[in-house]
Amino acid sequence: MNDIDNDIEIEKEKARKAERDKKTLTPEQRRLLLSTPVGLIASGFGSGVAPFAQGTFGSLAAIVPWLALRMLPMQLYMFAVVVAFAAGVWVCGIAGRALGVEDHRSIVWDEFVGMWITLIPAVAEGWWSVVIGFVLFRIFDVWKPWPIRLLDRRLKGGVGVMVDDVVAGVFAAVVLAVVLNALS
Known part of the structure; x- marks a missing residue:
């Protein structure tokens, strides 16, 4: 093995x-x-x-505080989501630096905020709408269609951790609203 091949193997490892x-x-x-x-x-x-x-467990866990959030007037609910996003930029940035991996799988506050956005159309609906919202959010969060994947790759730090899940939450909320409208 020559030096170049050795360097390539080191980089792969x-x-x-x-x-x-x-x-x-x-x-x-x-x-x-x-x-x-x-x-x-x-x-x-x-x-x-x-x-x-971890993302799935985080998304499921986000439903527990959402049960209280859904009782708020919509303006206060939205304010809480904005505050949670801002706090997430800060805490996810710090946690990523502390873990040595910017977007470690164990950092799931972004899933919490993404789920809370996804579930906006479900606030006045039954439990089945929460299940549909959960599935939709996980699909968009894992699949990362454009522009989610682009944002995930380009943005760094706490903003990068949070924004792709916020956009996935918006996409999932739109689809959930369409589904709920079609079923009503």
Whole structure:
């Protein structure tokens, strides 16, 4: 193996390690997320430390506080979402730097805010609308159609962590509103 091939293999191994680091938590990282206010919020009150499907667990956990949010007048609900977004930019940025991975899978506050946006049309509807909203949000969050994928790749820091899920939430909310309208 020549030097160039060796350098290529080293870079490939670095890329594989970075991808593994994005998916797993060390005991120290887990402690950091669960023992600090910033970590607790960024990890969706601990839902992001699930051993797999952290985004799905975070999205499900977001339904619990949404049950209280949905009781607010719509203007206050929207204000709460804006405040949660602003707080998310800050806490997700700090948590990403602390974990050494900007958008670590255990950071799920963005799923909380995305779900709260998705569920706006479901505020006055039955439980089945929450299920449909959850499924739609997960589809858009995982699939990342344009411009979500572009935003996910281009924006950095806490803004980058939050914005793609906000846009996924908007897309899912629009589809949910259409579905609910068609079913009524």
